[in-house]
Amino acid sequence: AQSVTQLGSHVSVSEGALVLLRCNYSSSVPPYLFWYVQYPNQGLQLLLKYTTGATLVKGINGFEAEFKKSETSFHLTKPSAHMSDAAEYFCAVSEVGNEKLTFGTGTRLTIIP
């Protein structure tokens, strides 16, 4: 069975500082991995995804994530935080042949001016 663990339900960073949101997964087969962002009172929007190929994935709004099989991790980073990055971020995993996504519990990112 697949599962996702997001370390830290709340993360605060200063504007301009590095953003690092952690995600570890468990999957019995090679996974598909996703990061979604949810702004207040909105649905989830895809930030980036890993399926196959290059393990460093770039997404929208300057975010990127690296798939590390040996560490079963898919951490999300952004070099310089912006106030508009304040939102909730969800990591998710699925498997080839299984359309269901398993979501983590989310990390709320706060940007300090």
Next chain:
Amino acid sequence: DAGVIQSPRHEVTEMGQEVTLRCKPISGHNSLFWYRQTMMRGLELLIYFNNNVPIDDSGMPEDRFSAKMPNASFSTLKIQPSEPRDSAVYFCASTIGGSQSNEQFFGPGTRLTVL
């Protein structure tokens, strides 16, 4: 493309009333998912359909909840009778199905309040 469309965006009802939430998936997508989001439980998958057929309804909390997908462009989630603990944001999502990524596209959600 208009994206996934959900209606209503907000619903306030009284305990015991029937509630129907509606979803129109993205044209061409053949898998549809219903989720519920609460502070306590986070994001929960309730049920999903593939080619209008329910594939997995193990997340449906109880018999008060039912979902249908009469055609490829419309789905409903019904709660009868509603209870205060059903208050949540309900999301619909769709995906192409059989794709190489399983990326899901989410609607804006319906915020349900049961008094």
